Amino acid sequence: xxxxxxxxxxxxxxxxxxxxxxxxxxxxxxxxxxxxxxxxxxxxxxxxxxxxxxxxxxxxxxxxxxxxxxxxxxxxxxxxxxxxxxxxxxxxxxxxxxxxxxxxxxxxxxxxxxxxxxxxxxxxxxxxxxxxxxxxxxxxxxxxxxxxxxxxxxxxxxxxxxxxxxxxxxxxxxxxxxxxxxxxxxxxxxxxxxxxxxxxxxxxxxxxxxxxxxxxxxxxxxxxxxxxxxxxxxxxxxxxxxxxxxxxxxxxxxxxxxxxxxxxxxxxxxxxxxxxxxxxxxxxxxxxxxxxxxxxxxxxxxxxxxxxxxxxxxxxxxxxxxxxxxxxxxxxxxxxxxxxxxxxxxxxxxxxxxxxxxxxxxxxxxxxxxxxxxxxxxxxxxxxxxxxxxxxxxxxxxxxxxxxxxxxxxxxxxxxxxxxxxxxxxxxxxxxxxxxxxxxxxxxxxxxxxxxxx
Amino acid sequence: xxxxxxxxxxxxxxxxxxxxxxxxxxxxxxxxxxxxxxxxxxxxxxxxxxxxx
Numbered sequence: 294x295x296x297x298x299x300x301x302x303x304x305x306x307x308x309x310x311x312x313x314x315x316x317x318x319x320x321x322x323x324x325x326x327x328x329x330x331x332x333x334x335x336x337x338x339x340x341x342x343x344x345x346x347x348x349x350x351x352x353x354x355x356x357x358x359x360x361x362x363x364x365x366x367x368x369x370x371x372x373x374x375x376x377x378x379x380x381x382x383x384x385x386x387x388x389x390x391x392x393x394x395x396x397x398x399x400x401x402x403x404x405x406x407x408x409x410x411x412x413x414x415x416x417x418x419x420x421x422x423x424x425x426x427x428x429x430x431x432x433x434x435x436x437x438x439x440x441x442x443x444x445x446x447x448x449x450x451x452x453x454x455x456x457x458x459x460x461x462x463x464x465x466x467x468x469x470x471x472x473x474x475x476x477x478x479x480x481x482x483x484x485x486x487x488x489x490x491x492x493x494x495x496x497x498x499x500x501x502x503x504x505x506x507x508x509x510x511x512x513x514x515x516x517x518x519x520x521x522x523x524x525x526x527x528x529x530x531x532x533x534x535x536x537x538x539x540x541x542x543x544x545x546x547x548x549x550x551x552x553x554x555x556x557x558x559x560x561x562x563x564x565x566x567x568x569x570x571x572x573x574x575x576x577x578x579x580x581x582x583x584x585x586x587x588x589x590x591x592x593x594x595x596x597x598x599x600x601x602x603x604x605x606x607x608x609x610x611x612x613x614x615x616x617x618x619x620x621x622x623x624x625x626x627x628x629x630x631x632x633x634x635x636x637x638x639x640x641x642x643x644x645x646x647x648x649x650x651x652x653x654x655x656x657x658x659x660x661x662x663x664x665x666x667x668x669x670x671x672x673x674x675x676x677x678x679x680x681x682x683x684x685x686x687x688x689x690x691x692x693x694x695x696x697x698x699x700x701x702x703x704x705x706x707x708x709x710x711x712x713x714x715x716x717x718x719x720x721x722x723x724x725x726x727x728x729x730x731x732x733x734x735x736x737x738x739x740x741x742x743x744x745x746x747x
Numbered sequence: 748x749x750x751x752x753x754x755x756x757x758x759x760x761x762x763x764x765x766x767x768x769x770x771x772x773x774x775x776x777x778x779x780x781x782x783x784x785x786x787x788x789x790x791x792x793x794x795x796x797x798x799x800x
Contacts, residue, residue, distance in 0.1 A: 487793050591775020598772070613755040622761040626768035637776045644780060646793065700793025725793035 298457030315365030364407030387615025397494025414449025469693025476718025487700030491526035554582030558679025602627030663718035
């Protein structure tokens, strides 16, 4: 984070001790939102609605009816989560600006916990881009350097947290849309295993890749939030086997596979930062490569393009002008992929999952940088790293798509700043449905890093 | 919003972008599958191989 702002865990402690009230926290957040309005992090922010929720929370607390440890904390919501009291636009010109009248399951869970739904955050149009430059209200600017992108598509939530407006926010992740902006803004982001978090009421981009999750100011914040994300929801059948979140500890040695080699290139600066972080941890680290890994990017594209084209077909026919030129081209391309193209992509996806599960040896976590190079500038079309010139979109997605292709849980943690002052993130990937263990390992590993840096 | 379909022709740039996307994806999909590879269930389940391991 840019400044010494309080994280969610600290804010909860301040509320519990009476040092802060929900109204005082919300007022501070509103003031900071005004101070940082140039970042363009919010689509909509309603002072009255936020304060009404805060007043209600303070009354509950005063009466001894506090709903949860996070009761009264303001949290920002990506604008693809349905919210009954705010419009949901997905930052697209194709949707009407009206409150949807219903809450996504995760929003309903957070309301039951007493959270102040603070506002809706800027995102890439329909979540279909990794930079947060392509939004109908304009790009989000990176709080670390406003000439650079935040990463997307949950860039508004990331910028709101990194600038200290709020301590936590909601995102969704189809190819890295939680992890990329979290890494680029120097905060934490968690993509749950596919099928652990309900997608009900989160506008889809690609239903077999999408995973809603939290962005926050610390790993302990993530631990506080995951109970409201994970668990079975009868409105999303992919969650039928999803257990409720329970805190676990990891006291054994940590076996890490650090993925390197062809197709997994990164800049020297990023490589050094990740290697230093792994050396500082107490983990047992083994390096391994993956055959054809760069081609799995196109398999991911075939899946996301075809599923997005299928979902958007009715709206695209009725209101093609409601989509930006670039997104319309992507959706038209997706509709022209053949059944054989999509099936081949799904078979490659299965092969990748098999490789991860059975061919890399024993591992607790797989580690890569979150991004192979620091965030591009707003106008940068190509980035250079590891002897390659890569389109800026592909470079953002470089490692992150592996988490969506496999459906494995992933977390990004900040591990320092580049020479130019931009954040560097490290991605940890866990085994499917072992989200709790992944978080426990991340906490242990980060604790070792902090001790080392002291 | 009306249910009527609206015909807005694609621009030359959009048509070229579509061609580029399709060429890129199809080139990327052209990688070998393990001949011994056993297809999992068609419903996406990230834990399928761990259960079998």
